[in-house]
Amino acid sequence: MIGNGNESEVGSVEIRRVGAAGYCDYGALLELIVKSFAYMDGVIDPPSSAHRLNLAGLKQKALDEIGLAALVDSRLVGCAFVKPEASALYVGKLAVAADMQGHGIGYRLLTEAETIARNLGRDMLRLETRIELAGNHRRFAAWGFVKTAENSHPGFTRTTSIEMCKRLP
Secondary structure, eight states: OOSSSSSOOSSSEEEBSSSTBBBBBBHHHHHHHHHGGGTTTTSSOOOGGGGGGOHHHHHHHHHHHHEEEETTTTTTEEEEEEEEEESEEEEEEEOOOOOGGGTTTTHHHHHHHHHHHHHTTTTEEEEEETTTHHHHHHHHHHHHHHHEEEOTTTOOSOEEEOEEEEEEE
């Protein structure tokens, strides 16, 4: 497993697909996302789209995208949603429980995303992170992502997010 050397791995992390044949506790999934994105409140502008997510929207997201749930001893500790694009696999709503950060959970989710990308014939992962979240920029860079663009949300004249991509071997 490739990491940045600052992660201690947790044994027996199970990655399951979200949906009817996989992980289905949408309430726990929504709670994880909302709690994991809460630290951004008052830091990023515009506010995170996690605030607009509800159970119905999350269930629809699981139908429209590929949801991944990370479990340790049957406890939900992380998630991500990935969506095929023309030349990349987009990674969104990557979340890890606060008490499990630094244990390789995010990396395991991204490793699964890489496998999905390859199986779908994509040679790149793509994500977006808010401009204010420098810690996220460093973490994604440590995982092999590079900044590829600066973007603005509708109605903003300043950069509000950056795009980062990782080419897959």
